[in-house]
Amino acid sequence: MTARCCADVRSDTAAGRVTAADTLTAAIDRAHDVGAGREGLNIFAWRDDDDARRQAATIGDRLADTTPGALLGVPIAVKDNIATRTMPTTCGSRILEGYVSPYEATVVRRLREAGGIVFGKTNMDEFAMGSSTEHSAYGPTRNPIAPDRVPGGSSGGSAAAVASGIVSIALGSETGGSVRQPAAFCGIVGVKPTYGRVSRFGLVAFASSLDQVGVFGQTVDDAARGLAVIAGHDEMDSTSADIAVPDYTAAASTDVKGLVVGLPKEYFPASLDPAIRAKCDAAIAHLKALGATVKEVSLPHTDLAIPVYYIIAPAEASSNLARFDGVRYGLRITGDGLRGMYEATRSGGFGSEVTRRILLGTYVLSAGYYDAYYRKAQQVRTLIANDFRRVFDSGVHVLFTPTAPSTAFPIGAISDPYEMYLSDIFTATANLAGVPAMSIPIGRIGGLPVGGQFLATHFDEARMFNAAYALERALGAEARA
Amino acid sequence: MTTADSKTAGESWEMVVGLEVHVQLKTRTKIFCSCSAEYGAAPNANTCPVCLALPGALPVLNAHAVALATRAVLALNCEVQPVSVFARKNYFYPDLPKGYQISQFDKPLALRGWIEIGTRADHSPIRIGVTRVHMEEDAGKSIHDRFPGVTAVDLNRSGVPLIEIVSEPDIRSAEEAGAYLRVLKQILEYVDVSDLNMEEGSLRVDANVSARRRGDTKLGTKTEVKNVNSFSGVERALEVEFARHVAVLEAGGAIEQQTMLWDGSTVRPARSKEGSHDYRYFPEPDLPPLILDLQWIEKERHDLPELPAARRKRFASEYKLGEYDVEVLTSNPRLADYYESVARAHGEPKAAANWVMGEVMATLKTSDEDITRFRVRPADLAALLGLVRDGVVSHTAAKQIFARMVATGDQPAQIAEREGLVKVDDDSQLSTWLDEVIAEHPSEAERFRSGEKKLQGVLIGAVMKKSKGRADPRKLTQLLTARLTS
Numbered sequence: 001m002t003a004r005c006c007a008d009v010r011s012d013t014a015a016g017r018v019t020a021a022d023t024l025t026a027a028i029d030r031a032h033d034v035g036a037g038r039e040g041l042n043i044f045a046w047r048d049d050d051d052a053r054r055q056a057a058t059i060g061d062r063l064a065d066t067t068p069g070a071l072l073g074v075p076i077a078v079k080d081n082i083a084t085r086t087m088p089t090t091c092g093s094r095i096l097e098g099y100v101s102p103y104e105a106t107v108v109r110r111l112r113e114a115g116g117i118v119f120g121k122t123n124m125d126e127f128a129m130g131s132s133t134e135h136s137a138y139g140p141t142r143n144p145i146a147p148d149r150v151p152g153g154s155s156g157g158s159a160a161a162v163a164s165g166i167v168s169i170a171l172g173s174e175t176g177g178s179v180r181q182p183a184a185f186c187g188i189v190g191v192k193p194t195y196g197r198v199s200r201f202g203l204v205a206f207a208s209s210l211d212q213v214g215v216f217g218q219t220v221d222d223a224a225r226g227l228a229v230i231a232g233h234d235e236m237d238s239t240s241a242d243i244a245v246p247d248y249t250a251a252a253s254t255d256v257k258g259l260v261v262g263l264p265k266e267y268f269p270a271s272l273d274p275a276i277r278a279k280c281d282a283a284i285a286h287l288k289a290l291g292a293t294v295k296e297v298s299l300p301h302t303d304l305a306i307p308v309y310y311i312i313a314p315a316e317a318s319s320n321l322a323r324f325d326g327v328r329y330g331l332r333i334t335g336d337g338l339r340g341m342y343e344a345t346r347s348g349g350f351g352s353e354v355t356r357r358i359l360l361g362t363y364v365l366s367a368g369y370y371d372a373y374y375r376k377a378q379q380v381r382t383l384i385a386n387d388f389r390r391v392f393d394s395g396v397h398v399l400f401t402p403t404a405p406s407t408a409f410p411i412g413a414i415s416d417p418y419e420m421y422l423s424d425i426f427t428a429t430a431n432l433a434g435v436p437a438m439s440i441p442i443g444r445i446g447g448l449p450v451g452g453q454f455l456a457t458h459f460d461e462a463r464m465f466n467a468a469y470a471l472e473r474a475l476g477a478e479a480r481a
Numbered sequence: 482m483t484t485a486d487s488k489t490a491g492e493s494w495e496m497v498v499g500l501e502v503h504v505q506l507k508t509r510t511k512i513f514c515s516c517s518a519e520y521g522a523a524p525n526a527n528t529c530p531v532c533l534a535l536p537g538a539l540p541v542l543n544a545h546a547v548a549l550a551t552r553a554v555l556a557l558n559c560e561v562q563p564v565s566v567f568a569r570k571n572y573f574y575p576d577l578p579k580g581y582q583i584s585q586f587d588k589p590l591a592l593r594g595w596i597e598i599g600t601r602a603d604h605s606p607i608r609i610g611v612t613r614v615h616m617e618e619d620a621g622k623s624i625h626d627r628f629p630g631v632t633a634v635d636l637n638r639s640g641v642p643l644i645e646i647v648s649e650p651d652i653r654s655a656e657e658a659g660a661y662l663r664v665l666k667q668i669l670e671y672v673d674v675s676d677l678n679m680e681e682g683s684l685r686v687d688a689n690v691s692a693r694r695r696g697d698t699k700l701g702t703k704t705e706v707k708n709v710n711s712f713s714g715v716e717r718a719l720e721v722e723f724a725r726h727v728a729v730l731e732a733g734g735a736i737e738q739q740t741m742l743w744d745g746s747t748v749r750p751a752r753s754k755e756g757s758h759d760y761r762y763f764p765e766p767d768l769p770p771l772i773l774d775l776q777w778i779e780k781e782r783h784d785l786p787e788l789p790a791a792r793r794k795r796f797a798s799e800y801k802l803g804e805y806d807v808e809v810l811t812s813n814p815r816l817a818d819y820y821e822s823v824a825r826a827h828g829e830p831k832a833a834a835n836w837v838m839g840e841v842m843a844t845l846k847t848s849d850e851d852i853t854r855f856r857v858r859p860a861d862l863a864a865l866l867g868l869v870r871d872g873v874v875s876h877t878a879a880k881q882i883f884a885r886m887v888a889t890g891d892q893p894a895q896i897a898e899r900e901g902l903v904k905v906d907d908d909s910q911l912s913t914w915l916d917e918v919i920a921e922h923p924s925e926a927e928r929f930r931s932g933e934k935k936l937q938g939v940l941i942g943a944v945m946k947k948s949k950g951r952a953d954p955r956k957l958t959q960l961l962t963a964r965l966t967s
Contacts, residue, residue, distance in 0.1 A: 204536040208766035322580020365761035
């Protein structure tokens with residue numbers, strides 16, 4: 001069972017056929033039915049149904065608006081690292097336990113202005129560091145498709161909220177694949193926009209030069225509608241681009257005749273799981289049948305993405321997470337003097353993966369190591385970005401790849417951090433290059449969803465939606481088979 | 482060591498100083514958020530998610546801060562960098578809410594400037610190099626002595642815009658350091674980028690000092706002296722710290738590179754870990770590089786106000802003023818503006834200079850008032866000077882009128898009229914007063930008549946007193962001479 005799509009909820013709400021309260025009640029019931037709570041799928045870090053009902057009650061007042069909001073009456077799950085005024089924002093971390101932001105993220109403000117209802121805050125790997133949503137102070141989230149397995153991460157709660165049919169769209173965040181990989185694991189659509197397309201104001205920073213708010217949808221259309229609402233320049237974020245946002249729903253056309261789809265060979269290595277390759281091949285066959293031109297391309301620096309990512313992201317994180325010091329908000333554990341307080345608070349407040357990355361990041365920025373690690377990583381990052389530029393400049397419109405090297409793995413199966421990091425091997429490149437990318441379901445292996453990834457050049461999300469929408473239509477029920 | 486010995490020792494060592502000056506830019510709001518940057522608000526009143534470093538908040542650069550910083554560096558003859566990059570300086574401290582300070586590191590706003598701080602015996606200018614100037618945000622304030630047992634943090638200052646001006650180690654004495662600071666302050670006052678108030682912290686100085694044997698070209702190990710809150714304090718602290726260096730080196734010891742704190746009379750080492758910080762600088766990913774349009778830079782350069790050196794030169798040539806007058810009248814731009822307005826309106830630059838340097842400055846000094854808020858506006862003062870020049874009031878009366886202008890803000894002519902201070906040159910009135918004085922001082926009058934010329938002053942003085950300063954002294958003298966020598 002799925003939630004009703006955004007477009008229907010909006011038109012029915014605007015026409016008075018359903019009320020926002022009805023839609024919300026259905027979502028609350030669905031959450032109950034699927035066992036979204038702590039003991040079940042553990043999807044949410046926080047839910048406040050009374051607050052959601054109050055929001056829904058105000059929607060009625062807006063029916064007289066000449067243009068109904070694009071998400072009128074649509075309940076939306078929001079990742080726990082995106083600031084909301086009425087619910088806590090804790091990043092799945094003990095260090096922010098109970099913290100309620102006095103201001104709201106730009107993306108949340110835009111959702112509300114469009115008539116959306118913040119349904120709850122979703123579970124996540126602590127500070128978005130992880131690929132399985134196992135590293136949360138609230139415990140692991142379970143995959144609604146296979147509850148003994150992870151939903152992927154770090155935005156696993158948001159992915160699970162959509163995959164379980166509670167909401168039709170959810171906000172996640174991406175630093176190295178944290179929307180696309182869980183979308184693939186949960187069999188839904190996940191979009192990471194171009195860096196700068198969506199405001200980061202109110203997104204708790206992990207790695208500022210890579211972070212971007214992303215959208216999950218049950219369908220490409222849902223995801224496109226969600227992104228259209230949150231995208232666009234924000235003067236509160238100096239890295240947000242002042243570039244017009246096209247109508248993504250219009251772009252979601254099935255016509256891909258003449259579209260040039262590149263298949264980067266580095267994303268189809270000999271070691272790739274043959275079952276995943278077979279699903280990709282089937283998807284590619286559909287694209288060809290629809291009239292797209294498919295050609296092999298090369299992004300030669302792809303294999304450097306993970307090492308580069310795990311230098312840059314921890315480096316920025318070590319600085320971004322310095323503000324959690326016990327002085328102004330969040331957890332404070334007193335210790336011997338100031339230093340003792342810092343040590344007790346941060347040791348007690350951060351989990352092991354966060355601690356590991358802070359240490360890693362501190363190390364690579366240290367005097368004597370900066371040039372060898374951080375500077376070098378930035379140089380390689382440029383090479384990775386140039387790979388994409390070259391391919392897109394050569395007439396390729398979109399790239400198609402597998403989203404992740406595996407399907408959802410069992411909870412607790414991966415204990416080696418490096419093995420976990422390799423989960424992002426096909427996704428981290430888009431964050432490093434800043435290009436938009438999205439994952440859509442392309443089939444299942446042994447009942448577990450497989451995601452196919454489209455990538456496009458900077459700010460060309462429309463083309464990506466076009467390809468994804470066509471493939472989604474062509475696959476039909478095959479996407480869940 | 483005897484005094485003579487230490488003197489000899491001191492003379493064989495050379496002081497080498499470089500100064501780091503932090504200047505708060507005079508913006509209405511902070512550098513990365515829209516909070517007020519005003520000094521003196523209730524603790525933590527001027528804060529928001531950005532300057533409190535709440536999760537998810539992001540910096541947005543204040544364009545006015547960039548404009549002021551650019552104006553400052555142009556006035557310091559710096560090369561403005563068309564691309565500069567903000568960087569994070571990472572360290573933990575309770576008054577540093579983000580755990581890093583947004584500053585500029587390897588790509589600062591400006592490089593390679595200089596200022597001239599005077600001339601040597603051979604009249605060659607003493608030029609001190611400015612290594613670099615970068616923009617940064619201020620930290621908050623830790624208050625250790627307000628509440629027993631705890632430290633309070635006030636983040637009103639967090640995010641206030643600063644520039645840091647780093648000099649070359651070109652300074653060779655405490656006096657040169659003082660001169661550098663005074664000239665620097667004067668230039669910054671002229672371009673009007675800061676309040677430059679050391680007490681309020683809008684101007685702060687850290688001094689790097691080392692000692693080397695005269696003739697050596699290699700720099701000695703330096704120490705950084707912090708916590709100095711006046712220019713004369715910098716001079717004294719440098720003397721004291723330099724003497725300590727020399728004593729250590731003379732005794733065969735080595736100077737440890739460290740931060741020293743000045744307490745008004747002595748220096749003591751700061752906590753030893755200071756200075757050994759690894760700040761882990763890296764480019765600030767939340768802010769794109771600061772790119773300045775070359776045409777904009779040229780426009781800013783063109784729009785710079787007249788700088789002190791140029792103004793001194795112009796005052797000397799245009800108003801034919803002596804060196805001392807020029808020095809005093811150009812000491813700050815507001816005084817210079819005031820003087821120029823008076824001089825232009827009145828047309829006699831020297832008389833204007835005398836009045837501004839005399840009555841005006843004395844009054845301001847007594848009331849500790851800023852000249853821009855001074856009640857006697859330049860046009861009013863020029864009008865008063867006009868009355869003196871035209872013989873309408875005497876110089877003595879003018880001073881009385883001036884005092885009334887300060888008190889009331891009224892026009893000089895009006896005051897002269899109202900208070901009966903208009904000069905009397907009417908023969909019959911003057912003769913009447915003269916007759917009375919002669920009658921009252923018969924012996925003095927007699928002695929004057931018989932040739933004791935020095936008594937003229939006594940008699941004239943008596944008339945002036947009787948006339949309450951209104952009598953025209955020139956005319957009175959003529960009458961007296963005519964009366965008693967004919």
